Amino acid sequence: MVTLLEVKDVYSGYGKIEVLHGVSIHIAPREIVCIIGPNGSGKSTLLKTIVGLIKPKKGSIRFFGSEISGKDPEEKVRMGISYIPQGRNIFPTLTVMENLEMGGTPLGDPSRIEMAIREIFERYPILNKRKKMKAGSLSGGEKQVLALARASMIKPKLILLDEPSLGLAPKVIDEMYRQINSINQEGATFLIVEQNARKALRLAHRAYVLDLGLNRLEDTGEGLLNNEEVKHLYLGR
Amino acid sequence: MTFLLQSIFNGLLAGCIYALFAMGLTLIYGVLNFVNFAHGELIMWGAYFLYLFMESPLGLPLPIALIPALCLTILLGLSMDRFAFKPLRQANRLTLLITALGLSFFLRNGAQLFWGAELRTYGFEIKRGWKIFNISITTNQIAIILTTLVCIAVVYLLLHRSRIGKSMRAVSDNLELARVAGINTRRTIRFAWIMSSSLACIGGILLALDTNLQPGMGMINLVKAFAAILLGGVGNIWGALLGGIVIGFAENLGVLIISTGYKDAIAFGIMVLLLLLKPPILYGSQD
DSSP: OOOSEEEEEEEEEETTEEEEEEEEEEEOTTOEEEEEOOTTSSHHHHHHHHHTSSOOSEEEEEETTEEOTTOOHHHHHHHTEEEEOSSOOSOTTSBHHHHHHHHTGGGOSHHHHHHHHHHHHHHOHHHHHTTTSBGGGSOHHHHHHHHHHHHHTTOOSEEEEEOTTTTOOHHHHHHHHHHHHHHHHTTOEEEEEESSHHHHHHHOSEEEEEETTEEEEEEEHHHHHHOHHHIIIIIOO | OHHHHHHHHHHHHHHHHHHHHHHHHHHHHHHHOSOOTTHHHHHHHHHHHHHHHHSTTTOOOHHHHHHHHHHHHHHHHHHIIIIIIGGGTTSOHHHHHHHHHHHHHHHHHHHHHHHOSSOBOOOOOOOOOEEETTEEEOHHHHHHHHHHHHHHHHHHHHHHHSHHHHHHHHHHHOHHHHHHTTOOHHHHHHHHHHHHHHHHHHHHHHHHHHSOBOTTHHHHHHHHHHHHHHHHOTTOHHHHHHHHHHHHHHHHHHTTTSOGGGHHHHHHHHHHHHHHHOGGGGGOOOO
8 A cells, every 4th residue: 555644653742741652653645534532642743743843752754755754844845744733723914815825835936826826716715705804803614714725725745634623613614524525535635633523533534543642543434433432432422 | 382292293203213113123022922122232233333334434424324234233133043042942931031131231231342331423413403383393303204104114015015024924923834834934033133123223223313322222212112012012013113103102292291301201101001901911922
């Protein structure tokens, strides 16, 4: 099997506090992989480590076979890894248009950025309507759309998504997962971290359960949804 | 009535200068999340650099001397960051605060060693100026207001029309997000220092034109700039602009009520009041 991303035995954390104690995951191209687990299990830390905001203490991270664990986020975006952090994932005082321009930074050439924005506007007409508005004044759902649009400006190969459903209404969450699905159909790979895991697991091809910074389980999304232990411990009845 | 008008005009004048200081201070706060208490020394050195090029042996005219003075101030600002603040990017706020204060002392005493503590001027004769509505206005004062307007326009254009300026606002909004969006944050931070130092240099020169040069000129005016950014919301550049002008007015209209000797107390008073009302600003927003 071809792997897009391979995380192998990674130890990582903040300063002296180690959060991940040897986590391994792998993702094939075009997959949607979901990571679930309780609060403090290291899900967000894993994403931050992959994107390079935190450098791992030990272990390897390979993207298309080449080692990237020592690289800065700026370089990783250029390689095609987009990251959407949890919650604060837009630039609130910038306009919608400027947010997209910032997302297009790695494209360099202004005409390429402009073209990418045009494509985004075609896909998300709501952003076109709001393009002159401050991003901070958008509704929760619109902000999430903008975050997704900003991250897709560079046509990334891999999108790391941290808690996309946080604080959103169920209807808005459904809409967002539809968008994720359609971006995936066009070829982007997703690694999604979710605490409210049901919807994410239904969409995911494969999923991991992380607990206390260690791999706990790995299965298809469907498999984990029906796993009694997972149901009991992580999904709630 | 004339006194009132004159006070309003003086308030506008002081407000312009404070606004330039406050905008520079808040720019750095925006990208690096700390108050650069050595900003006053950029103001002071900026003014002295111009003096250096205008005095003998060089004796350049002001518009020409301005260029090397601006460059040297920018260089000083960039070196400040490179040698004092950059090694401390991960340090806590207290460390940064103490570093900035130490740097401020060092640079202030450095200037004193170089030029002495006495008051100096650029050596322009004080011209009578015009009388409009019975208030006296000098050419220098007109120049101060016009220069400020030009600076504001340039800052606006840079921040809202240029790519690097937009990136800077993005970094102010959210540094981590800026990094993962692929923005070169190091370059952006350097650019913020260039803008901040330029505003400090120009503001310092204007202040020296209106009053005089002395090594302590930066420190006392930094307090005004600090009060201005508290008033305008820390990190908000247009708030800083407005805050600066308000402080300028408050000081100059305040002397209608209390003695001129207490002029400086007004900015301090506003600052203390704001800190009592909104204490978190000193530590910055944690999110």
